[in-house]
Amino acid sequence: MTSITQGAASAPSLRFAGQAQRRALAWSWTCGLLLILTLLVIYPVAMLLIGAITNTNPIVEGYHFERASLDNFLAVLANPNVQVALVNSLIACAGGTALAVVIGLIFSWIVVRTDTPAKRLIAMSSIVPLFVPPLVGAVAWAILGSPRTGLINTLLASLGIDFRINLYSMGGLIAVFGMYYAPYVYMFTASALRNMDPSLEEAAEVSGAGAVRTLFTVTFPLIAPAIVSGMLLSFIVMLGIYGIPAVLGAPANIHVLTTYIFKLTAWSPPLYSTAAAVAVILMVVTGLLVWAQARVLSGRSYTTVAGKAFRPRALRLGPWRWLTLGLALFYLVVVVVLPTLALIVAGFRKFLFIRSLTDVFDERAYSLVHFERLLANPLALRSIVNTMEVGLWTAAIGGALAFAIGYTINRTQLPGRRGIDIISTLPVAIPGLVVGVAYLWAWIGLPGGLYGSIWILALAFIARFMPDTIKALSTSLMQIHKELEEASWICGRGMLGTIRSIVLPLAKPGVVAAMTLLFILAIRELGSSLFLYTSETMVMAVLLLDYYEGGNVGVTAAFSLVQTVLLAVLIGFTQWLSRGAADGGVGRAG
Amino acid sequence: MSAALDVRDLRKQFVIGRPAVDGVSFHVPAGEIVVLLGPSGCGKTTTLRCVAGLEHPTDGEISIGGTAVSAPARGLLVPPRHRNIGMVFQSYAVWPHMTVKQNVAFPLKHRDVSGAETERRIAGALELVGLTEYASRPVTALSGGQMQRVALARSLVYQPQLLLLDEPLSNLDAKLRLRLRDDLRRIIKQTGVTALYVTHDQSEAVALGDRIGVMREGKLLQLAPAADLYNRPADLFVANFTGASNLLHGQVLERQGEFATLAMQGGGRFRAWAPPAIAVGERVQVAVRPENIQLGVNGSEHSYDARVVAQRYHGTQTTYELELFGERIEVVELGTAARHGVGSPVKLTLPPNLCWAYAASETAGQE
Numbered sequence: 001m002t003s004i005t006q007g008a009a010s011a012p013s014l015r016f017a018g019q020a021q022r023r024a025l026a027w028s029w030t031c032g033l034l035l036i037l038t039l040l041v042i043y044p045v046a047m048l049l050i051g052a053i054t055n056t057n058p059i060v061e062g063y064h065f066e067r068a069s070l071d072n073f074l075a076v077l078a079n080p081n082v083q084v085a086l087v088n089s090l091i092a093c094a095g096g097t098a099l100a101v102v103i104g105l106i107f108s109w110i111v112v113r114t115d116t117p118a119k120r121l122i123a124m125s126s127i128v129p130l131f132v133p134p135l136v137g138a139v140a141w142a143i144l145g146s147p148r149t150g151l152i153n154t155l156l157a158s159l160g161i162d163f164r165i166n167l168y169s170m171g172g173l174i175a176v177f178g179m180y181y182a183p184y185v186y187m188f189t190a191s192a193l194r195n196m197d198p199s200l201e202e203a204a205e206v207s208g209a210g211a212v213r214t215l216f217t218v219t220f221p222l223i224a225p226a227i228v229s230g231m232l233l234s235f236i237v238m239l240g241i242y243g244i245p246a247v248l249g250a251p252a253n254i255h256v257l258t259t260y261i262f263k264l265t266a267w268s269p270p271l272y273s274t275a276a277a278v279a280v281i282l283m284v285v286t287g288l289l290v291w292a293q294a295r296v297l298s299g300r301s302y303t304t305v306a307g308k309a310f311r312p313r314a315l316r317l318g319p320w321r322w323l324t325l326g327l328a329l330f331y332l333v334v335v336v337v338l339p340t341l342a343l344i345v346a347g348f349r350k351f352l353f354i355r356s357l358t359d360v361f362d363e364r365a366y367s368l369v370h371f372e373r374l375l376a377n378p379l380a381l382r383s384i385v386n387t388m389e390v391g392l393w394t395a396a397i398g399g400a401l402a403f404a405i406g407y408t409i410n411r412t413q414l415p416g417r418r419g420i421d422i423i424s425t426l427p428v429a430i431p432g433l434v435v436g437v438a439y440l441w442a443w444i445g446l447p448g449g450l451y452g453s454i455w456i457l458a459l460a461f462i463a464r465f466m467p468d469t470i471k472a473l474s475t476s477l478m479q480i481h482k483e484l485e486e487a488s489w490i491c492g493r494g495m496l497g498t499i500r501s502i503v504l505p506l507a508k509p510g511v512v513a514a515m516t517l518l519f520i521l522a523i524r525e526l527g528s529s530l531f532l533y534t535s536e537t538m539v540m541a542v543l544l545l546d547y548y549e550g551g552n553v554g555v556t557a558a559f560s561l562v563q564t565v566l567l568a569v570l571i572g573f574t575q576w577l578s579r580g581a582a583d584g585g586v587g588r589a590g
Numbered sequence: 591m592s593a594a595l596d597v598r599d600l601r602k603q604f605v606i607g608r609p610a611v612d613g614v615s616f617h618v619p620a621g622e623i624v625v626l627l628g629p630s631g632c633g634k635t636t637t638l639r640c641v642a643g644l645e646h647p648t649d650g651e652i653s654i655g656g657t658a659v660s661a662p663a664r665g666l667l668v669p670p671r672h673r674n675i676g677m678v679f680q681s682y683a684v685w686p687h688m689t690v691k692q693n694v695a696f697p698l699k700h701r702d703v704s705g706a707e708t709e710r711r712i713a714g715a716l717e718l719v720g721l722t723e724y725a726s727r728p729v730t731a732l733s734g735g736q737m738q739r740v741a742l743a744r745s746l747v748y749q750p751q752l753l754l755l756d757e758p759l760s761n762l763d764a765k766l767r768l769r770l771r772d773d774l775r776r777i778i779k780q781t782g783v784t785a786l787y788v789t790h791d792q793s794e795a796v797a798l799g800d801r802i803g804v805m806r807e808g809k810l811l812q813l814a815p816a817a818d819l820y821n822r823p824a825d826l827f828v829a830n831f832t833g834a835s836n837l838l839h840g841q842v843l844e845r846q847g848e849f850a851t852l853a854m855q856g857g858g859r860f861r862a863w864a865p866p867a868i869a870v871g872e873r874v875q876v877a878v879r880p881e882n883i884q885l886g887v888n889g890s891e892h893s894y895d896a897r898v899v900a901q902r903y904h905g906t907q908t909t910y911e912l913e914l915f916g917e918r919i920e921v922v923e924l925g926t927a928a929r930h931g932v933g934s935p936v937k938l939t940l941p942p943n944l945c946w947a948y949a950a951s952e953t954a955g956q957e
C-alpha cells in the first residue's frame with residue numbers, strides 16, 4: 001500500500017520514463033527555480049554587500065571590486081550622521097512600538113473580553129490602518145498637524161486656544177507610527193486572547209484577585225509571547241518604512257536610516273556605496289528582529305491548551321462600557337475620519353488657509369481645480385499607467401512563481417526544496433528600501449537596459465513580496481487534501497495533468513486572491529521604487545512624494561484621494577474574492 | 591469554617607432560548623458533598639457558576655453561610671473574589687506560567703496571611719494532595735492528574751467555606767479517574783469543606799456524593815442519597831437516567847398504600863410501587879432495571895411467565911431479551927453460563943419494590 005502511493009508520489013507522469021530520466025527532470029526543475037531565486041534575491045543582496053565595502057560609483061566608473069575593503073564599511077559605521085540616523089530610527093520605532101502595544105492591547109481586550117457595544121465595528125476599525133498606505137496617512141497627518149498651517153492648529157487658533165501641535169517632530173513621528181501600526185499588535189494579541197481558556201482568568205478571580213490584578217498577573221503573562229511577537233513585527237515594519245519619516249521627519253531635519261539612505265543617493269555625486277553600507281546596517285538590524293520574532297513564535301505558547309472550544313468570556317463593564325466604546329470611536333475618528341476629512345478638505349479647497357470654523361463650510365471655497373491640475377500633468381497620467389502595468393506584471397509573474405515554489409515546497413519530495421524554501425523566505429528580513437538599493441547595485445552598472453525599464457520595478461516587487469505571496473498561496477494549497485491529488489494519480493493522470501485538472505481549479509480562489517494581494521502591495525510600494533524609477537517609469541507613490549515635497553498641498557491631497565479610492569476599490573474586490581478567508585495580508589509589507 | 595449553601599428559585603436565562611436554569615432550589619448543610627448529575631446541557635455548570643458568582647442569575651437567591659451573595663431582585667451580586675469559595679475547573683485552569691508552588695500561593699497573596707503562615711499553608715495543601723515533592727516544578731511539566739491536584743490544592747489552601755467542582759475528572763483517562771475520585775472524596779472530607787460537585791458520570795456521583803441531585807432541562811428533579819435515587823426514583827426520567835431502561839405499560843386497578851395493582855396492556859396483572867399522585871384508573875408506565883429481574887426462580891409470589899426472544903452472551907454476564915405481557919424487556923443475568931435458550935419459556939421474579947409506576951404522560955427521553 002505505502003509503496004504504491006510512494007511510487008505514485010514521485011512524478012507519476014513519468015511512469016514509463018526510466019528512473020534516471022525522472023531524476024534528471026526533477027533536478028532540472030529544482031535547478032530552474034533555484035536559478036530564478038538566485039537572480040531575484042541572492043545576486044542583488046550579494047551586490048549590495050559588495051557595494052557596501054567598496055567606494056565606487058557604479059554608474060560613472062562601473063564595478064571596481066578590486067578596491068573593496070572592510071574599511072569602507074567601518075568608516076560608514078563611524079560616521080556621526082549614520083549614528084544619529086540609527087539612534088533616531090531606534091527611538092522612533094521604540095516609541096511607536098510602545099504606543100502600538102498600548103493601543104493594540106487595549107483594543108484586543110475590549111473586543112475579545114468585554115461586552116462593549118458595537119464590537120464588530122470596533123474590531124473592524126482596529127485593523128483599518130493596515131489598509132492605508134503609510135505615505136497617504138503621513139500626508140494626511142502633515143495636513144492636519146504641521147506646525148503653522150496644520151488644520152488642527154488653525155482650528156485651535158480660531159477657537160482662541162493657545163495650544164499648538166507640531167507633528168514635524170520626533171513626537172509626531174512616534175504618534176503616527178503608533179497609531180498606524182497598532183493593528184499588528186492587535187491581531188496577535190486578539191487571537192491569543194481568543195484562544196486562551198477563560199477559566200484561567202476565572203480561577204484567579206475566584207481565588208481572590210480583582211479584575212486589574214487578574215489582568216496583570218494572569219492574562220498578560222499568558223499572552224506575553226503574542227505581545228512580544230506583535231511588538232517585534234511592528235518594530236520591523238516601522239524600521240523599514242520610508243513614507244512616514246520622509247513626510248513628518250524630514251521637515252524638522254530628523255533623519256532615520258531609511259530617509260538617510262535615500263538622501264545619500266540624492267546627493268551629487270550620489271554616494272551609492274555609503275547608501276549600500278547603511279542599507280546593510282538596516283538589513284542586519286531587521287534580520288535580527290525577524291529572527292527574534294521567529295524564536296518567540298516557535299517558543300512554547302501557553303495559550304493553546306487542548307483542542308477545546310471555549311465559550312468567549314465577556315466581562316460586564318456596566319456603565320464603563322460606554323467609556324470603552326467612546327475610546328474605540330475616538331480611535332476610529334483619529335485614525336480614519338480625521339485624515340480622510342483632511343485629504344478631502346485639502347483636495348477640494350482652492351486654498352488651504354482657513355480663517356475660522358465657518359469658513360470650512362463656505363462652498364465657494366471648494367472646486368476641482370487640484371484634480372484638474374493633477375490630470376493636466378502628463379507625468380501623473382503616465383505614473384498611473386506605469387503603476388498599473390508594473391502591478392499587473394508583478395501579480396501575474398509573481399503569482400505564478402509563488403505557485404510553483406509553494407507547490408514544490410509543500411507538495412513534492414523534490415531534492416533541494418529546503419533550499420528553495422529558505423531563499424524564498426529571505427526577503428522577509430529585507431526592508432523595501434534595501435531591496436531598492438540592492439537592485440540598483442545589481443543592475444545599474446550592467447548593459448542591457450534593465451535598469452530604467454519598468455521590468456526592474458516588477459522584479460524588485462516580486463522579490464520583495466515573495467514571502468507574503470507564497471504564504472498566502474500555501475494556506476490555500478494546504479486546504480486541498482493530498483488524497484484528492486492521489487486519487488487523480490491512481491486514475492492514471494500524470495503529475496502535470498493533476499496539477500492542471502485538480503490542483504489549479506481547487507486552488508484558483510487562493511491563487512487569484514494572492515495575485516490581487518500582490519497587485520495591491522505593488523501599486524502602493526514606495527521604498528523600493530525610490531531607487532529604481534526614472535521619469536519614464538515614474539510610479540504613483542513616488543510622484544505623490546514628489547508633489548508633497550514640492551509643497552503643493554492641494555494637488556498632493558487630490559492625488560492621495562485618487563490613490564486611496566483606487567486601493568479601496570481593489571481591497572474591497574479582494575475581500576469579496578476571499579470572503580474574509582485571508583486577512584491582513586496587506587499589513588506585513590507595511 | 592465550612593458553610594451551608596442555600597439556593598432558592600434560581601433562574602438563569604441567557605439571551606436566547608429556554609432558561610438554562612429554571613427554578614432550582616436546594617440546600618447543602620455545612621460539610622456535605624452534593625453532586626449535581628444530569629445529561630449534557632441540563633444546566634449543571636450554569637448552576638455552579640451562578641453559585642460562584644461567575645454568572646449573573648436572572649432570578650432567585652443564593653446564600654452562603656446564611657449571607658446572601660446573589661439576589662438579582664435586590665440588585666445584590668457579590669463578586670467571586672469576595673465569596674470565599676474555592677473552585678476546580680474542568681480544564682484544570684492551572685496557570686502555566688507559574689510553578690506548582692506559585693499556583694498554590696496565588697490566592698494567599700490576596701489575603702492577609704503572614705509569610706510563615708503562607709509557607710505552612712502551602713505545605714499543608716501540597717501534602718493534602720500528595721504533591722509535596724513537586725512544589726518547584728513548572729506546572730506544564732505535570733501529568734493531567736497532577737495538574738488537577740494542583741488545582742485542588744490551590745482551591746483549598748485558603749480554607750474556603752465552599753468548594754465548587756465542575757467535572758474535575760472528565761479530562762482524565764478512565765483508570766486515573768477511578769483512583770482520583772476516591773482521593774477526592776477523602777480530601778474533601780478531611781478538610782470538612784462543603785462541596786458542590788458537577789458531573790455527568792453516575793458512578794462518580796455515587797462514589798463522591800453524600801447526596802445526588804438529578805437535573806434535566808434546567809430543573810432539579812430529585813435530590814437524595816444515592817440509595818434513594820436508585821431505589822425510589824422520583825420520576826420516569828430519573829429512573830431511566832439511572833438505568834431503569836425497561837418500560838411496561840398498563841392501567842391502575844387498585845392501590846394498596848405505596849403499591850398498586852396494574853392491568854397490563856398485553857393482559858395479566860402486575861404489582862408495582864407507585865408515587866402517591868398516581869390514582870386508580872390512570873394509565874401508567876412501569877420502569878424496571880435489567881439487573882433487578884431474577885430469572886428462573888420458581889414459586890415466588892411475584893413471578894411471571896415470559897419467553898426468551900434473543901440472547902447476547904458477554905462472557906461474565908448474559909443479556910436476554912424477553913417477551914413479557916406482550917412487551918419486550920431486557921434482563922441481565924450474572925454468571926458465565928447462559929442458562930436459557932432462545933424460544934424457551936422462563937419464569938421471572940419482579941419484586942414490586944423494584945418496579946416503579948409513573949404517569950403515562952411522563953417522558954423518559956434523555957438523548
Ligand SMILES: Nc1ncnc2c1ncn2[C@@H]1O[C@H](COP(=O)(O)OP(=O)(O)OP(=O)(O)O)[C@@H](O)[C@H]1O
Pocket residue numbers: 311604605609610628629630631632633634635636637790
Ligand atoms: N454563556 C452562554 N450563553 C448562551 N447559552 C449558554 C451559555 N452558557 C450555557 N448556555 C446554555 O445553557 C444550557 C446549559 O448549559 P450548561 O453549561 O449549564 O450545561 P451542563 O449541564 O454543564 O452541560 P455539560 O454536561 O455539557 O457541561 C445549554 O443549553 C447551553 O447551551
Ligand SMILES: [Mg+2]
Pocket residue numbers: 634635636
Ligand atoms: Mg458543564
